[in-house]
Amino acid sequence: MQVNNSYIICSLPRSGSTLLAAALAKTGLAGNPQEFFKEDSLAVWKGRLDLGPDTSLEKSVTEVVETTRSDNGLFGQKVMWNHLEKLVVDLGAKAANFNDLPTHELVKVFFPEAKMIFIRREDKLKQAISFLKAMQLEVWHQFTGTEIEEDGLRFDYREINVLMQNMEEQERQWRELFEKGNFNYYETTYETLIADYENTITRILEFLGLGTVEIPSADELGFIPTRSKINSRWEKEYIEVDEKVREFDQSNIRKELPDSGFHASITTDQEEWRVCDYQQFAVNINVENTSDCLWRSVGSGKFRYWIRLKCEWKDESGNSVKTNWANLDADCHPGETAAFSLLQHAPEKIGDYTIEIDLVQDGVASFSEKGNERLIIPVTVALSEWQSRIEDYFGEYRQLSRNYIHVPWFGALEISKFPAVYHRAHGWLYCDDQGAATDSFWFKTEGMGYLWTSKEKYPLMYSDERKAWLEYLSDTHDPPKYRDPETGVSHAGIRSKFES
Numbered sequence: 001m002q003v004n005n006s007y008i009i010c011s012l013p014r015s016g017s018t019l020l021a022a023a024l025a026k027t028g029l030a031g032n033p034q035e036f037f038k039e040d041s042l043a044v045w046k047g048r049l050d051l052g053p054d055t056s057l058e059k060s061v062t063e064v065v066e067t068t069r070s071d072n073g074l075f076g077q078k079v080m081w082n083h084l085e086k087l088v089v090d091l092g093a094k095a096a097n098f099n100d101l102p103t104h105e106l107v108k109v110f111f112p113e114a115k116m117i118f119i120r121r122e123d124k125l126k127q128a129i130s131f132l133k134a135m136q137l138e139v140w141h142q143f144t145g146t147e148i149e150e151d152g153l154r155f156d157y158r159e160i161n162v163l164m165q166n167m168e169e170q171e172r173q174w175r176e177l178f179e180k181g182n183f184n185y186y187e188t189t190y191e192t193l194i195a196d197y198e199n200t201i202t203r204i205l206e207f208l209g210l211g212t213v214e215i216p217s218a219d220e221l222g223f224i225p226t227r228s229k230i231n232s233r234w235e236k237e238y239i240e241v242d243e244k245v246r247e248f249d250q251s252n253i254r255k256e257l258p259d260s261g262f263h264a265s266i267t268t269d270q271e272e273w274r275v276c277d278y279q280q281f282a283v284n285i286n287v288e289n290t291s292d293c294l295w296r297s298v299g300s301g302k303f304r305y306w307i308r309l310k311c312e313w314k315d316e317s318g319n320s321v322k323t324n325w326a327n328l329d330a331d332c333h334p335g336e337t338a339a340f341s342l343l344q345h346a347p348e349k350i351g352d353y354t355i356e357i358d359l360v361q362d363g364v365a366s367f368s369e370k371g372n373e374r375l376i377i378p379v380t381v382a383l384s385e386w387q388s389r390i391e392d393y394f395g396e397y398r399q400l401s402r403n404y405i406h407v408p409w410f411g412a413l414e415i416s417k418f419p420a421v422y423h424r425a426h427g428w429l430y431c432d433d434q435g436a437a438t439d440s441f442w443f444k445t446e447g448m449g450y451l452w453t454s455k456e457k458y459p460l461m462y463s464d465e466r467k468a469w470l471e472y473l474s475d476t477h478d479p480p481k482y483r484d485p486e487t488g489v490s491h492a493g494i495r496s497k498f499e500s
Contacts, residue, residue: 001058001091003065007115007208009033009078010174012167014130015121016190018141019223021078023201026216030208032068033076037061038083040401047400047412048424057090074208081170081177104181116178116185117204119193120171127190128163129234130226132156138280138345142226144219152282152343154326155234157241158299158306158362244298248305255305257361261293262370266357268377273355275346276384278402283377285309285340285357289332297328304363311342312356313379321347346381348402353379390418393431393441409455410441425472425480460485 007030011017024030035041042064046055049063069075079087088106092098098109107114121127134140136153178185186207193200201215248255265288275281287309289295299306307328313321324342332338347353357375359367368374383391390405391397394413397405403416414422419431429451430444440454449465459472461482470482473490483490 001062001095001110003061003075003111004113005069005073006031006065006075006077006111007033007117008084008111009076010084010116010118010177010185011078011080012120012127012170012174013080014127014134014190015119016193017078017119019218019221020117020119020193020201020204021076022221022223023197023216023218024076024204026221027205027210027213029070029072029074029210029213030205031070031074031076033078034068035078035080035083036064036068037077037079037087044400044404044412047398047404047406048414050406050411050424053398056094058094061087061091074210081173085173102180104177104183107177107183108181114183115208116183117207118174118178118185118187119190120174120187121167121190123191124164124167125160125235125238126231127167128160129231129238131163132159132234133226133230136343139226142224143222144224148226148228149280150228150230152280152341153230154341154343155237156325156327157238157245158303158308158327159325160234160238161301162303241298245301248296248298249301255300256364257291257293257295257307259370261291261295262359262361262365262367262372263291264288264359264367264372265290266359266373266375268357268375271377273377273379275379275381277346277348277350277381277387279346279381279384281344281346283311283342283344283355285311285342285375286337287332287340287359288337289334292334294334295328295332295338297331299362306362308360308362309340309342310356310358310360310366311344312358313347314354314356315349316352321353346379348399350381350383353381355379386418390415393419409458410453427480 009017009021009024021033025032036045042060043053045064046053046060049067051060051063055063065075084107085103088103088110091110092101092106095109098106101109133150133153137148137150139148142148177183186204188200188204197218198215202212205211205213205215267286267288269284269286273281273283295307296305297307309326311324311326313323315321324344326340326342328338330338344355355377357377359372361367394405394407397407400406400412404412404414406412411423411425420428421431422428426443426445428445431441441452443451443453445451449463451461451463453459453461459474461470461472462468463470469485471485473481473483481490
């Protein structure tokens with residue numbers, strides 16, 4: 001398998017790569033560069049293209065590439081370093097004679113002559129803070145007319161440092177790839193893109209050999225900065241804590257807690273939770289220092305000796321699902337209490353969980369390992385009303401992601417605007433609650449009024465407006481094609497756009 005006539009946006013988190021990709025896609029000449037090939041994204045695209053979950057990686061990549069090329073044949077993708085490395089290594093493992101090739105050679109095998117656009121960010125502190133916020137909120141972009149609720153965000157010096165080191169390492173890996181593979185690449189930065197957007201996009205289009213085209217304005221793309229007052233506050237706080245960390249590292253104080261220091265009383269104001277799938281909520285935790293030792297709010301710059309609150313989700317089988325961490329905001333003396341408000345995001349899978357709360361001194365031990373009792377909070381995750389309506393309407397389906405499902409006999413649907421749903425062939429369809437039942441649907445469309453179909457009838461669809469059955473011709477879209485079973489005449493339909 002080889003992907004010819006392509007380019008790769010070589011990106012890092014919070015570097016402006018999404019804005020860049022959207023601008024290139026909007027020209028209509030540069031494909032539709034997205035993060036197609038990271039695991040969760042590929043699962044969604046396989047669903048959207050009606051590829052079974054067992055479809056091979058090679059076929060999945062080929063289908064995505066051919067579907068998203070622009071009319072001039074150009075394919076674009078946006079990718080993080082680790083996702084590109086995994087993709088080509090996985091492809092190489094399934095191809096003869098490629099299993100032992102280094103990453104840069106594998107990229108050349110599967111994406112020959114690909115042009116590289118490298119976008120990075122000069123200010124690593126701002127980049128890491130933006131990334132930390134996005135991870136805590138699980139919100140990666142903000143669009144015109146939307147607001148982001150930022151309650152529950154917590155500053156974390158240690159995590160910001162880890163993220164900055166990760167950014168520097170990813171940047172080093174990209175440069176090593178370019179050098180070893182002798183790739184043709186264009187380099188720009190977040191700061192340049194924001195300050196000189198139009199000229200930056202123009203130069204990149206010229207690099208891709210696309211010449212002079214109309215460039216969409218940044219406002220037209222609908223993105224607005226996610227930066228808020230919290231970013232500035234965290235930048236200032238980072239500088240202050242960094243000075244304390246330097247003092248801690250240079251001091252002669254005992255840094256490792258003695259056994260007597262691992263005593264705490266961990267309590268919460270709500271001992272049991274019932275939440276909906278994907279729901280965001282805050283868990284309030286109070287930790288009293290019942291030891292005879294001072295708990296310091298900072299640790300070593302090498303990530304040792306920090307005293308942190310560990311919040312671990314476990315499923316019914318006791319398997320770890322995810323873990324959140326929080327640092328002490330200030331030194332905590334014996335007898336004092338530290339308060340934490342931990343922003344949580346419920347898992348997508350319904351069921352019974354527990355949140356296990358513990359304290360840990362990095363590189364030394366957890367408090368529970370020293371005999372201190374953990375706090376265990378039972379959590380029931382149930383279907384939201386929105387998700388319940390979708391389940392009632394569509395019956396049997398496979399969840400591809402938060403906003404995509406796959407109905408086995410009907411295909412993939414984007415459900416973020418339910419009761420309006422998006423189907424690759426038919427466009428936007430409005431789910432009319434009246435008459436809906438498992439395995440049979442009424443849809444309101446823009447071009448053909450109400451359509452009815454069912455598991456037994458599809459691809460036959462009854463048009464209430466035309467008072468006739470129409471047979472959808474599979475693999476047609478934009479526009480879809482339908483055949484009148486009685487006359488045998490085929491004609492192009494209208495992809496409904498009323499909710500796009």
